[in-house]
Amino acid sequence: MVKNIYPWQKVNGGVSAPLGFSASGVKAGIKNSTKYDLALIFSEVPANSAGVFTKNLVKAHPLLLTEKHLQKGTARAVIVNSGNANACVGQAGDEAAWQMAKVTAEELGISPEEVLVSSTGVIGQEMPMAKVLPGIKNVVVEVKKLKAEHNELVLAEHADRAAMAIMTTDTVPKELALELKCSTGTVKLGVMAKGSGMIHPNMGTMLCFLTTDAKVDSLKLKELLKEAVDRSFNMISVDGDTSTNDMVVILANGQAGVELQGTDWENFCKMVDFACCQMAMAIARDGEGASKFLEIKVTGAKTLEAARKIARSVCSSSLVKSAMYGQDANWGRILAAAGYAGADFDPAKVDIYLNGLQVAAEGQGLRFSEEEALKLLEKPDILIELRLKDGSQEATAWGCDLTHKYVDINANYRT
Amino acid sequence: MVKNIYPWQKVNGGVSAPLGFSASGVKAGIKNSTKYDLALIFSEVPANSAGVFTKNLVKAHPLLLTEKHLQKGTARAVIVNSGNANACVGQAGDEAAWQMAKVTAEELGISPEEVLVSSTGVIGQEMPMAKVLPGIKNVVVEVKKLKAEHNELVLAEHADRAAMAIMTTDTVPKELALELKCSTGTVKLGVMAKGSGMIHPNMGTMLCFLTTDAKVDSLKLKELLKEAVDRSFNMISVDGDTSTNDMVVILANGQAGVELQGTDWENFCKMVDFACCQMAMAIARDGEGASKFLEIKVTGAKTLEAARKIARSVCSSSLVKSAMYGQDANWGRILAAAGYAGADFDPAKVDIYLNGLQVAAEGQGLRFSEEEALKLLEKPDILIELRLKDGSQEATAWGCDLTHKYVDINANYRT
Numbered sequence: 001m002v003k004n005i006y007p008w009q010k011v012n013g014g015v016s017a018p019l020g021f022s023a024s025g026v027k028a029g030i031k032n033s034t035k036y037d038l039a040l041i042f043s044e045v046p047a048n049s050a051g052v053f054t055k056n057l058v059k060a061h062p063l064l065l066t067e068k069h070l071q072k073g074t075a076r077a078v079i080v081n082s083g084n085a086n087a088c089v090g091q092a093g094d095e096a097a098w099q100m101a102k103v104t105a106e107e108l109g110i111s112p113e114e115v116l117v118s119s120t121g122v123i124g125q126e127m128p129m130a131k132v133l134p135g136i137k138n139v140v141v142e143v144k145k146l147k148a149e150h151n152e153l154v155l156a157e158h159a160d161r162a163a164m165a166i167m168t169t170d171t172v173p174k175e176l177a178l179e180l181k182c183s184t185g186t187v188k189l190g191v192m193a194k195g196s197g198m199i200h201p202n203m204g205t206m207l208c209f210l211t212t213d214a215k216v217d218s219l220k221l222k223e224l225l226k227e228a229v230d231r232s233f234n235m236i237s238v239d240g241d242t243s244t245n246d247m248v249v250i251l252a253n254g255q256a257g258v259e260l261q262g263t264d265w266e267n268f269c270k271m272v273d274f275a276c277c278q279m280a281m282a283i284a285r286d287g288e289g290a291s292k293f294l295e296i297k298v299t300g301a302k303t304l305e306a307a308r309k310i311a312r313s314v315c316s317s318s319l320v321k322s323a324m325y326g327q328d329a330n331w332g333r334i335l336a337a338a339g340y341a342g343a344d345f346d347p348a349k350v351d352i353y354l355n356g357l358q359v360a361a362e363g364q365g366l367r368f369s370e371e372e373a374l375k376l377l378e379k380p381d382i383l384i385e386l387r388l389k390d391g392s393q394e395a396t397a398w399g400c401d402l403t404h405k406y407v408d409i410n411a412n413y414r415t
Numbered sequence: 416m417v418k419n420i421y422p423w424q425k426v427n428g429g430v431s432a433p434l435g436f437s438a439s440g441v442k443a444g445i446k447n448s449t450k451y452d453l454a455l456i457f458s459e460v461p462a463n464s465a466g467v468f469t470k471n472l473v474k475a476h477p478l479l480l481t482e483k484h485l486q487k488g489t490a491r492a493v494i495v496n497s498g499n500a501n502a503c504v505g506q507a508g509d510e511a512a513w514q515m516a517k518v519t520a521e522e523l524g525i526s527p528e529e530v531l532v533s534s535t536g537v538i539g540q541e542m543p544m545a546k547v548l549p550g551i552k553n554v555v556v557e558v559k560k561l562k563a564e565h566n567e568l569v570l571a572e573h574a575d576r577a578a579m580a581i582m583t584t585d586t587v588p589k590e591l592a593l594e595l596k597c598s599t600g601t602v603k604l605g606v607m608a609k610g611s612g613m614i615h616p617n618m619g620t621m622l623c624f625l626t627t628d629a630k631v632d633s634l635k636l637k638e639l640l641k642e643a644v645d646r647s648f649n650m651i652s653v654d655g656d657t658s659t660n661d662m663v664v665i666l667a668n669g670q671a672g673v674e675l676q677g678t679d680w681e682n683f684c685k686m687v688d689f690a691c692c693q694m695a696m697a698i699a700r701d702g703e704g705a706s707k708f709l710e711i712k713v714t715g716a717k718t719l720e721a722a723r724k725i726a727r728s729v730c731s732s733s734l735v736k737s738a739m740y741g742q743d744a745n746w747g748r749i750l751a752a753a754g755y756a757g758a759d760f761d762p763a764k765v766d767i768y769l770n771g772l773q774v775a776a777e778g779q780g781l782r783f784s785e786e787e788a789l790k791l792l793e794k795p796d797i798l799i800e801l802r803l804k805d806g807s808q809e810a811t812a813w814g815c816d817l818t819h820k821y822v823d824i825n826a827n828y829r830t
């Protein structure tokens with residue numbers, strides 16, 4: 001992040017950075033390992049809340065419960081486990097999700113309807129409740145301790161644990177906290193996320209939880225979240241291709257005591273947008289088996305929808321992804337993937353650039369130095385630009401290459 | 416193929432089996448190797464013709480020429496090269512395609528408008544015409560020799576060469592000839608095809624050429640081809656995701672002197688359907704780097720379109736494909752891929768079978784023997800059945816697993 005070009009600043013503390021929030025993670029043994037696998041986010045007061053959920057017809061049990069609990073527009077806690085998706089297990093799954101909300105609520109002294117539940121991991125296996133429920137008790141104990149201690153460093157460390165506890169095949173935790181100085185005070189935003197397999201990114205679960213001490217009503221919150229998700233998480237996935245468990249949730253508890261208006265409100269929306277894009281990029285960068293980070297930028301499109309479709313189509317083409325892994329400037333595959341995106345454009349106008357090197361002009365290949373191209377494609381970050389010269393709309397999608405390691409990971413995920 | 420259950424019989428000769436057709440392949444050096452790379456199919460008389468083409472916005476130059484030449488509904492020759500797709504090279508590409516038609520016509524003594532042109536290989540590189548044009552002369556010489564010799568064995572051997580000459584990453588040639596006894600005589604059907612990468616199968620080029628000595632007008636031919644393609648080649652690909660060069664063409668020269676009516680016509684349509692499905696399955700089986708052949712059968716769907724969408728969605732899920740490579744009975748991924756197909760069904764009703772073993776009932780996992788599942792999934796052919804119990808429509812899609820070898824092939828295809 002370059003300094004000073006944004007009105008906000010990076011701060012420590014992850015999802016616990018905003019006032020009135022605390023979070024922690026514990027090792028409940030759901031993963032059968034020594035890894036963190038159960039996270040809790042807690043707000044001292046009821047927080048206005050909104051969520052965006054998977055469009056898959058097959059929805060995980062905790063997701064259905066969380067959708068229900070969000071209908072009233074407020075929540076106080078989010079309990080999340082990794083290691084088991086609690087999906088496709090029938091009534092036992094609904095019961096398990098409800099038990100998770102109930103026990104979390106009992107331990108925290110709040111109502112079960114104030115608890116949001118989320119799970120990620122293998123589909124179709126019953127939740128090991130004998131491990132989950134004691135885990136919930138432990139994580140609540142940790143969070144209560146934090147409240148008593150009031151130590152910012154400890155608070156931040158436990159937020160890290162929460163970010164670790166929601167990981168599955170992620171190799172690094174993904175979290176961020178930002179601070180925005182407004183005319184009447186300061187508001188903070190915290191976020192943690194987890195990623196997934198990257199060919200059909202949304203098939204592995206994508207989770208993201210945002211906290212803020214700004215005061216925003218739940219309708220506005222829903223609107224702003226939807227827009228941010230369209231620009232970020234939906235640009236690392238193909239429309240309609242979503243997992244059974246995908247969920248993005250935001251909690252706004254108003255504890256900063258700041259009303260957001262005019263420029264402050266605009267900046268706040270941009271900050272949420274920025275945080276979601278940072279998480280989306282972190283997920284793409286950490287795609288299963290990824291060796292390269294791909295950014296696909298489409299400019300000059302007739303419509304925003306066309307720009308997005310084309311960026312996503314190039315980003316999710318296995319042939320483009322394989323070529324980037326092989327450091328092969330195969331721009332033909334890029335143009336072909338744009339061609340089947342289902343968006344209108346004129347192929348005979350398109351210019352293509354790979355890390356700044358123009359490889360095609362007006363839909364045709366240019367003679368470029370293969371040596372120079374190879375040097376540019378050896379870099380771990382690849383920017384693929386398509387200039388359509390058809391209009392003024394643009395969009396960016398993020399992804400990663402397709403590697404041998406991806407196949408390793410996914411051939412034996414369940415066993 | 417089990418004997419006697421179909422009204423037709425397998426015969427020798429590939430695309431040269433029907434009366435009045437001959438074909439051959441030569442090594443023109445387009446591939447820079449010692450492999451066959453240029454094929455010619457020739458009909459002694461003008462043949463009624465029809466084609467189905469890629470829906471990609473980016474269309475290869477020979478494809479545009481062939482579409483134009485097919486408008487009049489007849490053709491006499493098809494010239495096909497592998498090693499270069501002749502796509503995205505601007506005016507030089509249009510010129511190259513036209514030159515290929517013109518030189519083929521001159522050598523055969525027919526009109527350039529009677530020649531269909533097709534190319535497959537790398538996108539964005541100019542055709543090496545200094546190799547292509549002498550190659551065309553050579554292949555015409557070969558075909559003329561066949562005509563003089565009238566030797567069925569030699570005819571069949573040269574049809575094999577044509578089938579080899581259209582291969583790119585295919586490991587085996589794909590051809591078939593069938594004979595149907597009708598009430599007033601016998602008609603024959605010949606077919607050759609080539610496949611492609613199998614994750615987005617249609618991104619690599621899929622070509623198929625059919626010949627028949629039946630008498631069918633070009634409008635009926637177009638209709639029957641469209642239906643056969645929907646049931647076959649479109650079931651190894653995702654709608655709208657087509658390469659720049661995909662093409663299926665049929666030539667009917669009427670040389671059998673048989674009018675097809677009533678049951679004969681129905682059987683002929685079924686035979687074309689069967690031949691296309693056999694080629695589609697052969698392409699799936701020979702998918703890039705494939706170690707397993709996948710057949711996805713969806714039954715009990717509300718609509719044919721829903722059945723097809725779900726079958727294709729499961730078939731093209733990288734997570735399902737990776738799981739099959741890993742011999743992992745991960746039915747959750749199968750159900751999730753059905754869930755994002757964009758088709759309406761009730762996940763809580765679905766039964767799933769893997770090679771006959773039921774692994775899920777009414778959307779939930781069953782306790783099955785992992786040992787038995789592993790034994791079944793060790794087989795090279797995997798049948799994935801989804802019984803939706805929502806209606807009476809059904810569809811089958813074919814594909815292959817996602818392997819390390821796929822990544823090997825596609826990381827360095829161009830170089």
